[in-house]
Every structure is written in structure tokens, then in C-alpha cells.
Amino acid sequence: MFESKAGILGIAGIGFFxxxxxxxxxxxxxxxxxxxxxxAEEVVNYRVMAHFGDLNRRYPEAFQEAFGEPTEENCxxxxxxxxxxxIGEGCWHCHSQFVRPVSNESKRWGPVSTAExxxxxxxxxxxxxxxxxxxxxxxxxxxxxxxxxxxxxxxxPLVSPDSPMPKYTWFFDGAPNKPNKRGLAIITYLQxxxxxxxxxxxxEQVNADAEEDY
Amino acid sequence: MTSDVKPLLPRHDDLVxxxxxxxxxxxxxxxLTVSMLAGLLVALQLIRANPLDGVELLSPARWRMVHTNAIxxxxxxxxxxxxxxxxxxxxxxxxVASVALSYFIFSAWQFVVVCTAAGIILGPSFQAxxxxxxxxxxxxxxxxxxxxxxxxxxxxxxxxPVAQLGLLLVAINFMTPIVRxxxxxxVSLWYFMAAFVWTFLTYxxxxxxxxxxxxxxxxxxxxxxxxxxxxxxFVTPLGWGLMYYFVPIxxxxxxxxxxxxxxxxxxxxxxxxxxxxxxxxxxxxxMFLQYGAIISTIAVELVVTTVVINFIGTIWGDGEVLxxxxxxxxxxxxxxxxxxxxxxxxxxxxxxxxxxxxxTDWVVGHAHLVMFGVFSMWIFGIMTYLFPRLIGxxxxxxxxxxxxxxxxxxxxxxxxxxxxxxxxxxxYYWASLAPWDVSVMGSQSFWVVRAFAGLMMFAGTLCFLxxxxxxxxxPVRELNPDIxxxxxxx
Ligand code: HEM
Numbered sequence: 001m002f003e004s005k006a007g008i009l010g011i012a013g014i015g016f017f018x019x020x021x022x023x024x025x026x027x028x029x030x031x032x033x034x035x036x037x038x039x040a041e042e043v044v045n046y047r048v049m050a051h052f053g054d055l056n057r058r059y060p061e062a063f064q065e066a067f068g069e070p071t072e073e074n075c076x077x078x079x080x081x082x083x084x085x086x087i088g089e090g091c092w093h094c095h096s097q098f099v100r101p102v103s104n105e106s107k108r109w110g111p112v113s114t115a116e117x118x119x120x121x122x123x124x125x126x127x128x129x130x131x132x133x134x135x136x137x138x139x140x141x142x143x144x145x146x147x148x149x150x151x152x153x154x155x156x157p158l159v160s161p162d163s164p165m166p167k168y169t170w171f172f173d174g175a176p177n178k179p180n181k182r183g184l185a186i187i188t189y190l191q192x193x194x195x196x197x198x199x200x201x202x203x204e205q206v207n208a209d210a211e212e213d214y
Numbered sequence: 215m216t217s218d219v220k221p222l223l224p225r226h227d228d229l230v231x232x233x234x235x236x237x238x239x240x241x242x243x244x245x246l247t248v249s250m251l252a253g254l255l256v257a258l259q260l261i262r263a264n265p266l267d268g269v270e271l272l273s274p275a276r277w278r279m280v281h282t283n284a285i286x287x288x289x290x291x292x293x294x295x296x297x298x299x300x301x302x303x304x305x306x307x308x309x310v311a312s313v314a315l316s317y318f319i320f321s322a323w324q325f326v327v328v329c330t331a332a333g334i335i336l337g338p339s340f341q342a343x344x345x346x347x348x349x350x351x352x353x354x355x356x357x358x359x360x361x362x363x364x365x366x367x368x369x370x371x372x373x374x375p376v377a378q379l380g381l382l383l384v385a386i387n388f389m390t391p392i393v394r395x396x397x398x399x400x401v402s403l404w405y406f407m408a409a410f411v412w413t414f415l416t417y418x419x420x421x422x423x424x425x426x427x428x429x430x431x432x433x434x435x436x437x438x439x440x441x442x443x444x445x446x447x448f449v450t451p452l453g454w455g456l457m458y459y460f461v462p463i464x465x466x467x468x469x470x471x472x473x474x475x476x477x478x479x480x481x482x483x484x485x486x487x488x489x490x491x492x493x494x495x496x497x498x499x500x501m502f503l504q505y506g507a508i509i510s511t512i513a514v515e516l517v518v519t520t521v522v523i524n525f526i527g528t529i530w531g532d533g534e535v536l537x538x539x540x541x542x543x544x545x546x547x548x549x550x551x552x553x554x555x556x557x558x559x560x561x562x563x564x565x566x567x568x569x570x571x572x573x574t575d576w577v578v579g580h581a582h583l584v585m586f587g588v589f590s591m592w593i594f595g596i597m598t599y600l601f602p603r604l605i606g607x608x609x610x611x612x613x614x615x616x617x618x619x620x621x622x623x624x625x626x627x628x629x630x631x632x633x634x635x636x637x638x639x640x641x642y643y644w645a646s647l648a649p650w651d652v653s654v655m656g657s658q659s660f661w662v663v664r665a666f667a668g669l670m671m672f673a674g675t676l677c678f679l680x681x682x683x684x685x686x687x688x689p690v691r692e693l694n695p696d697i698x699x700x701x702x703x704x
Contacts, residue, residue, distance in 0.1 A: 025436050081347065084357075087361060089360075113497070118429075
């Protein structure tokens with residue numbers, strides 16, 4: 001059996017794979033199956049709408065051309081596009097979206113992430129991330145203003161000296177006060193991250209009262 | 215194994231399509247070069263010395279995804295397919311299912327890799343156009359033209375079905391001679407057979423489920439299992455299968471212990487796939503599943519140690535060959551690195567370590583030691599052995615072969631030590647609640663060293679390419695048919 005074709009294909013190839021799949025994948029699926037996955041429309045809230053409206057006031061021409069009026073429906077479309085860009089531009093290889101219960105992370109970034117935060121269309125595939133060159137973004141909304149983000153994307157060192165984050169000049173029509181559709185969408189997306197929490201907006205606490213964790 | 219049928223042995227030329235093996239190797243080396251250039255671009259970006267910052271199509275983050283995908287699907291997959299076209303027909307004494315199919319797979323796979331890279335680089339530029347959103351709402355799919363959000367599953371959604379089909383054809387092509395083979399199967403064939411099934415299933419799981427079927431935290435569990443299985447059930451079994459094939463041939467002695475071979479294979483098969491969740495410890499994925507993943511990770515590290523012991527037993531008493539025989543040196547150096555990464559893995563998987571090193575450069579150092587220090591080194595060893603046979607000439611320069619070895623082996627080890635240390639620093643900076651920039655600035659010197667280590671690895675690869683070119687253009691220098699290793703190397 002251990003050296004036969006049937007044993008290797010059947011037991012090792014398919015059997016063990018399925019066993020691992022059931023225990024490691026099917027179990028969490030069953031556990032969370034009753035938590036409904038919200039659509040982008042359902043996760044639009046007044047907080048992100050405030051920023052969406054603010055973008056409309058700051059950059060009216062570009063905004064009208066890209067999304068029309070700042071309605072909830074258009075906000076959902078902007079969130080979808082913003083998330084696509086977050087993935088396509090590889091932001092998630094430098095930024096995580098989960099706050100761990102260790103290493104003082106909840107001081108820096110706010111409450112430890114819970115399963116509910118991820119149960120929506122914009123977290124499919126989930127944007128946990130595996131590397132932090134830059135900070136966690138799961139509670140980014142409201143921490144910075146829209147124009148801060150615009151300048152930051154145009155040329156990060158302008159607002160954050162020494163930043164190694166790449167420039168995203170293609171989110172703009174030539175100047176930091178002229179974001180295009182892509183720029184507006186990704187800023188909307190950032191201003192949505194963490195809006196469902198009571199702690200919104202959470203301001204980074206640095207060096208305040210570091211726990212003796214290590 | 216074959217002594218009683220010797221008079222009937224088929225001719226090598228009827229078994230192995232050498233031209234195809236050479237083509238696969240050339241494709242693999244091409245993508246390796248692309249990937250290394252991409253790695254250098256990202257490394258330069260991190261030390262803020264990227265002269266091309268702000269050029270959309272050279273966006274470092276897009277090229278980071280090209281870096282990892284070109285390695286997995288462009289370099290490793292192509293190189294492995296080339297090696298399999300050599301090893302499987304010779305082990306089974308039967309040719310692969312069809313020559314035409316083989317060439318078709320070859321071209322289809324290059325198409326897949328090139329389209330993946332093109333999709334990742336060009337996709338986001340078109341993402342904002344209206345027709346994309348319209349199609350997406352009509353078809354009810356998320357339509358990311360560029361990368362998809364699963365690590366190593368970035369393959370754009372319109373390529374996934376082609377790649378899946380390609381993997382099925384690969385399995386059919388190679389399984390045909392294996393199924394027809396009679397009598398006991400050698401260890402390598404166990405690994406290869408299992409790998410064909412696993413790769414197919416793994417690819418399907420990671421590239422369809424988290425995108426279309428499962429969202430949220432459970433989708434994270436799928437993604438974790440996918441990145442994990444891709445390393446453990448595609449790269450690892452093919453790599454070890456090839457070691458079980460090439461090492462005894464070159465040492466001209468059998469594998470030390472058949473029992474340990476069995477333990478190694480079945481241990482890998484059972485424990486490896488159980489560990490996906492260890493990539494996402496401390497997430498909202500239920501804690502008992504996280505503990506399960508941690509325990510089976512530690513278990514598998516014990517098991518793989520038996521494999522390394524088996525190979526050390528095989529070479530025991532014959533250590534001299536490491537000096538003279540270059541392919542063997544590549545192989546055994548890779549195995550030592552393998553042991554180091556596995557040992558490291560058993561430590562870093564514990565929650566104590568995770569607290570500190572998760573998300574840091576430690577993990578990146580680990581990834582380079584596994585992917586480059588182990589599997590790429592094995593592939594380089596095999597290429598060093600096979601190329602003279604494929605192009606009918608002995609290596610132009612032994613010295614360049616040596617430089618390739620030393621630059622690669624030392625370069626990747628520097629990178630590993632440097633990033634490991636960087637990771638520890640980053641972990642403490644973060645926990646100390648110092649402003650984020652402090653951790654970025656503190657990493658700079660490590661990132662500079664990493665860029666130089668990368669240059670060293672790249673220089674080694676360039677030496678190999680130059681040597682290959684000179685050998686190919688140089689005069690025919692017959693190999694001595696009686697010895698298995700090219701004379702210049704033995
Ligand atoms: C020229 C040499 C190379 C350089 C300069 C280089 C540089 C890099 C950089 C800067 C990253 C991103 C790290 C981060 O996010 O902080 C990376 C990731 C990675 N590289 Fe390389 N690389 C090189 C060669 C290779 C080779 C040859 C391989 C595989 C055979 C490889 C495998 C990987 C993998 C698997 C990752 C992902 C790591 C992770 O997500 O944890 N690299 N590399």
C-alpha cells in the first residue's frame with residue numbers, strides 16, 4: 001500500500017489532501033456560514049459618505065466626471081474600484097489589514113480585529129496581508145484628511161519625509177490637487193477602512209504608555 | 215532495478231526529448247533573470263534609490279508580484295518540467311504520452327506565465343475604465359484585470375482556467391508512462407505522482423475558492439492553505455523527487471535507507487497540508503485551528519529531518535566528492551539550507567516567535583532561503599549536470615561554474631542572516647510603539663545589505679548565463695560517455 005500506485009494516488013494524493021481541506025478550510029467555513037457577507041452597498045455608512053462628499057467638494061470636476069453625484073450607490077462603486085486598485089497595485093504586499101492581540105498593536109491601531117469586520121464583499125479575497133513595510137491600514141479611515149492622502153500618493157516624502165512608499169503619480173492628472181478616478185476611488189476605500197467600529201476614528205498612539213510586553 | 219532487462223533497455227534518445235528539456239531550461243533562466251531584476255527594483259525602492267519611481271508600468275509593488283510569480287510559475291515550474299522530461303522517462307523506461315502534447319504544454323505554459331506578468335503589470339492601468347465595472351455587474355464577478363488578492367494566486371482571473379487545464383495536461387502527459395510502468399516504483403516516482411495530483415488540486419483551490427466562493431476569515435484560511443501547499447505540495451515533492459533521482463546516480467551508490475525514504479514521503483504527505491493556517495496566526499481564525507496548524511508544523515519539521523539524515527547517510531564516507539563534483543555540492547549545500555529553514559520554521563511557528571517576527575523581514579529572509587537557497591540551488595545543480603549533455607559540449611569554464619556556486623550560496627545566506635536580523639529589530643521597534651518612521655529608518659542599513667546580497671546572487675546567475683553562452687558557441691568538446699559527471703566538473 002505504501003509503495004503502490006493506488007496507495008500513493010488515493011491516500012497521499014487525494015485522501016490526505018481532502019483531510020487537510022476538511023479540517024483546515026471546511027471547519028471555518030461551517031463556523032462562519034451564518035454570518036452573512038454584506039455587499040458593498042450595505043457597508044456604505046454615513047462616515048464614509050462624509051469623506052465621499054468631501055472629495056466631491058474638494059475636487060468637483062474630477063469627481064463629477066468619475067462618479068457623478070456623491071450618492072450611496074456611487075460610493076459603493078468607488079469602494080469596489082478602490083479595493084480592486086488596492087489589490088492590483090499591490091498595496092497589500094506592504095500593508096496589512098489585521099490588528100493582532102499582541103505586540104501593543106491595539107494601542108497603535110485600535111481594537112483587535114474580529115471576524116465580523118471581514119464578512120463583506122470588499123474582503124473577498126480577505127486582505128490580511130503578510131508583510132508590513134508600512135503600517136496596518138485596517139482602521140485607517142478618518143485618521144488623515146483626503147488632501148493628506150492625495151499629496152501622500154502623489155509623492156509620499158512630501159508629507160512623510162524618508163518614506164520608501166512608491167509614488168502613485170498615475171492616480172492624478174499631473175498635480176496632487178487633481179486626483180483622477182483611480183485616486184478618488186482609492187482614497188474613498190481608505191476612508192472606509194474601520195468605519196464600522198465604535199472606536200472610529202482611531203488615532204495612532206505612539207510612545208504613550210507602552211506596555212512592558214517584551 | 216533494471217539489471218535483468220538490460221538487453222531490452224530502450225535507447226536514451228527514444229525516451230528523452232533533449233531539445234524540449236533544453237527549451238524548458240532556457241525559459242526558466244529567462245524568467246529567473248526577469249524575476250531577479252524585479253527583486254532588485256523593489257530592493258532599490260525600499261532604500262529609496264529607485265531611479266524609476268513614478269513610472270506607472272514599473273511600479274515597484276506591481277513588480278513585486280511579478281517577482282514572486284515569475285519565480286513560482288516561470289522559473290521553478292519550467293525548470294521542474296524540464297527535469298521531469300529527463301527523469302520520468304528514464305525511471306519508467308517509457309516516453310511521455312505524446313511529443314506533440316509536450317510541445318503544446320510547453321508553449322501553453324509560457325503563454326500562461328507571460329500573460330500573468332502582463333496582466334499584473336497592465337491590468338491596474340485599465341481597471342478604472344467604465345466597461346470593466348459594467349461587465350463586472352453583468353457577470354457578477356469581481357473582474358480584477360490585474361493581480362488577484364491571494365499571495366501567489368495573483369494570476370489574473372482570465373488566466374486561471376488556462377493554467378488549470380495546463381496542469382491537467384501535464385499530469386496526463388507524465389502519468390501515462392508511470393501508470394504503464396510495471397514492478398516496484400522508485401521513491402522519486404512516489405513524489406512525482408503525488409505532486410501531479412496535489413498541484414492540480416492546490417491550484418484550483420487557491421485560484422477559485424477565495425475569489426468566487428468563500429469570503430472573509432474562512433477565505434483567509436483557504437489562502438493560507440494555498441500558499442502553504444504550493445510550497446509544500448508542488449515545489450517540495452518535485453524537488454525531493456529529483457534529489458532522490460540525481461544524488462544516487464551521481465554518487466553511484468544507493469540511497470542509505472529505504473525505510474527513512476518511506477517515513478519522509480508519508481510524513482510530508484500527512485503533516486504538510488495540515489498547516490496552512492500557520493500563515494495567519496493571531497487572526498480571527500478560530501484559535502483551536504491555529505494550534506492544530508502549529509503542532510503539525512513542528513511535527514513535519516521532525517519528519518523532514520529524517521530525509522536530510524537519509525541523504526547524509528548516503529554520502530557518508532565519501533565527503534571528498536563535495537569538493538570535486540559541483541552538482542553534488544549544489545545539492546548538499548541546498549540540503550543544509552533546507553535543514554536550516556526547517557529548523558527555523560519549527561521555531562518561528564510558535565506563538566512566542568510569531569508575536570515578534572510576523573509581518574517583518576524575518577519571513578522574507580526565510581522565503582529566500584527556501585526558494586533560492588534550497589530549490590533553486592538544486593535546480594542549478596541539475597542544470598550544471600545536464601546542460602553539457604543537452605548541448606553536447608563540456609562546460610566552457612569550470613571557474614565560472616564555481617563562481618556561480620559561491621556567489622549564489624554566499625549571497626543568499628547573507629540575505630538570510632541580514633533579513634532575519636532586520637526582522638527582529640522591526641519586531642521590537644513596532645512593539646515599542648516608536649513612530650512608524652523609526653522602524654523604517656532602522657531598517658535602512660539592513661535593506662542596503664540586502665540589495666548588495668541580491669546583486670551578488672544576480673552576478674552569480676549572470677556568470678552562469680555567460681558560461682552557458684560561451685559553452686554553446688564554443689567548439690564541441692565531447693563528454694566522456696563512461697563518467698556521469700561532465701569531466702570538467704568531476
Ligand atoms: C536578485 C536577487 C533578489 C532580490 C534583490 C530580491 C528582493 C526581494 C524583495 C525586495 C522582496 C520583497 C520583500 C518585502 O516585501 O519586504 C522579495 C520577495 C520575495 N522573493 Fe526575492 N529577491 C531576489 C531573488 C529571489 C529569488 C531568486 C527568489 C526565489 C527563487 C526569490 C523569492 C522571493 C519570495 C518567495 C518573496 C516573497 C517573500 C514573502 O512574501 O514573504 N527572490 N524579494
